Amino acid sequence: MSCIEVMPKLGLTMTEGTLVNWHKSEGEKIEKGEILFEVETDKLTNEIEAKEGGVLRKVLVEEGETVKCLVPVAVIADENEDISELLKQAGSQNGESEKEEEEKQPKVQTPAKTAEPVKVGGRIKISPVARKLARQSGANYELITGTGPMGRIVKKDVEGYIENNRIKVSPAAAKLAKELNVDLVGIKKDGRIMKKDVLEASEVAKMTAAVSEEKAEEKVLPQQTVKEVNRGEKEVKMSGMRKVIAKRMSQSVSVSPTVTYNMSMDTSELKRLKNSFKDIFKVTYTDLLIKIVSQVLKEFPLANCSVEGDTFILKNYVNMGVAVALEDGLLVPVIKDCDIKGLKQITTEFKELAKKARENQLGPDDLTGGTFTITNLGMFGIDTFSPIINQPEVAILGVNKIVETPVVENGEIVIKPLMSLSLTADHRAIDGAYAARFLQRVKQYVEKPGLLIL
Incomplete structure (x- = not known):
C-alpha cells in the first residue's frame, strides 16, 4: 500500500525536526514497522518506523534538513506503482521542495575549473x-x-x-x-x-x-565559532540539542524577571545520613536534595506553579526536573510525583533517567511535565551561579560545592562542611521574602534531615 511519510509530531511542544539519517535509499524495499529515518528534536534523536511496507520511491527531504511537523518527507509505494498523484499531494502540502526547485533550474554544464562559485x-x-x-x-x-x-x-x-x-x-x-x-x-x-x-x-x-x-x-569546542592559530574563522554548526537550549534559554530570560538568592547551610547531618545508607543502597546529595525540595515545595506552592497571563497555576504534585550534563549540552529528565515517593525510589528513578539521557534513550514523556528544576554544579567546584529558569516553571535551584569552612559555634571556631544553594525565582510569582523563607525551610531539612520522617 502506498503512503506519504511525514515529519512526525513527537510531543505537544514539537514544531519542527531535523532529519539526520535515512536508513533506506531510494529504490530500496522496506517493511512496515522497519526503521526508515532518524529525527533530531528537543535534544533527542528518535528512530521513525515506516507506516507501510513497499519501496522507498521518493525522498523529499535530505539528511540535515529541518522541516515543520507533518511536512511530507518521503513516498513509499509498490515498485511499479504510479506515484505522480502522491508527489502532487506532497507538493501541495509543503509547496515545492528545494530538491524540486533544483531540478527545474536550467542545467548549466560549465567546466568547474573555469567557473567561479557564486x-x-x-x-x-x-x-x-x-x-x-x-x-x-x-x-x-x-x-x-x-x-x-x-x-x-x-x-x-x-x-x-x-x-x-x-x-x-x-x-x-x-x-x-x-x-x-x-x-x-x-x-x-x-x-x-x-x-x-x-x-x-x-x-x-x-x-x-x-x-x-x-x-x-x-581545541575546537562544540557549537562555537573559534579563532584559529593563523588568520580566519571556523564555523561549527549548532546541533539540534544546542539550538533547542539556545532558543529556550533566550525565551526564559525574555519572559521571566528573575532574582537569584544564595544561602549557605551546614551539610554535616546530611553527610551523616548519606553515609548511613551506603550498606543498603547508594544515595547522592542530589537524591537527598530532590527529596527535601519536593517536601518544601508542598509548603510553598508559589514556587511550584506556572504563570499564564495574570493567573497562577498551582500544582498539587511535584515533578522534579534534574539537569544531566552531556558532551554537547544538557537534558533535564523529569522524575514524576516526587512528593509521594520514598528516597530509594527517587534514587533508582533518577539513576535510570540519567543513564538513558547519556545513551540518548529518553522519550518525550521523560522530558516534559516538570514543575521545578534542580541543577548541580558542585562537583565541578562552582561556588555560586545564577541558573536560568526552565519554562514554564517559576524557579530553579542551583547546587554549589561543599566547602570546609571555619565558623563560630558556642564561642569557638569549628570547621563545618558548608554548601551554598542558589535559588533563581520569577519575581512575578515569588518575592524576596517568600524566596528567603523557602531557602530557610530547605536549610532546616538539610541541617536536620530527620524532619523528613515527621
Whole structure:
C-alpha cells in the first residue's frame, strides 16, 4: 500500500525536526514497522518506523534538513506503482521542495575549473545537503559551479564534480573516511579507494597532527565559532540539542524577571545520613536534595506553579526536573510525583533517567511535565551561579560545592562542611521574602534531615 511519510509530531511542544539519517535509499524495499529515518528534536534523536511496507520511491527531504511537523518527507509505494498523484499531494502540502526547485533550474554544464562559485557577502552559496556530501567525499566545493537557484551549489553539482574527478570509493571506505575525518581527495590512487587506503591516510594525518600540536594547540569546542592559530574563522554548526537550549534559554530570560538568592547551610547531618545508607543502597546529595525540595515545595506552592497571563497555576504534585550534563549540552529528565515517593525510589528513578539521557534513550514523556528544576554544579567546584529558569516553571535551584569552612559555634571556631544553594525565582510569582523563607525551610531539612520522617 502506498503512503506519504511525514515529519512526525513527537510531543505537544514539537514544531519542527531535523532529519539526520535515512536508513533506506531510494529504490530500496522496506517493511512496515522497519526503521526508515532518524529525527533530531528537543535534544533527542528518535528512530521513525515506516507506516507501510513497499519501496522507498521518493525522498523529499535530505539528511540535515529541518522541516515543520507533518511536512511530507518521503513516498513509499509498490515498485511499479504510479506515484505522480502522491508527489502532487506532497507538493501541495509543503509547496515545492528545494530538491524540486533544483531540478527545474536550467542545467548549466560549465567546466568547474573555469567557473567561479557564486558568493554572497564573501560566502559561497551551498545547500546543507551539498555541503555535507562534499565534506564526506572530500570534494572542494569552492571549485564547484552551482546550478541551483541564484547559482547555489546543490547536491547534484557535488555528485557531478565527484564523478568528473573520478573519486571512486567503496561504501565502507566512504563511511570510515567520514568517521575518521579523512580527506578522500588527498588519497592518490588510480583505482577505487578502499578501507585500507583510508586507514593509511588516517595514520599519516595523525602523525602530521602530532607534529602540529607541538607548535600550537588548538581545541575546537562544540557549537562555537573559534579563532584559529593563523588568520580566519571556523564555523561549527549548532546541533539540534544546542539550538533547542539556545532558543529556550533566550525565551526564559525574555519572559521571566528573575532574582537569584544564595544561602549557605551546614551539610554535616546530611553527610551523616548519606553515609548511613551506603550498606543498603547508594544515595547522592542530589537524591537527598530532590527529596527535601519536593517536601518544601508542598509548603510553598508559589514556587511550584506556572504563570499564564495574570493567573497562577498551582500544582498539587511535584515533578522534579534534574539537569544531566552531556558532551554537547544538557537534558533535564523529569522524575514524576516526587512528593509521594520514598528516597530509594527517587534514587533508582533518577539513576535510570540519567543513564538513558547519556545513551540518548529518553522519550518525550521523560522530558516534559516538570514543575521545578534542580541543577548541580558542585562537583565541578562552582561556588555560586545564577541558573536560568526552565519554562514554564517559576524557579530553579542551583547546587554549589561543599566547602570546609571555619565558623563560630558556642564561642569557638569549628570547621563545618558548608554548601551554598542558589535559588533563581520569577519575581512575578515569588518575592524576596517568600524566596528567603523557602531557602530557610530547605536549610532546616538539610541541617536536620530527620524532619523528613515527621
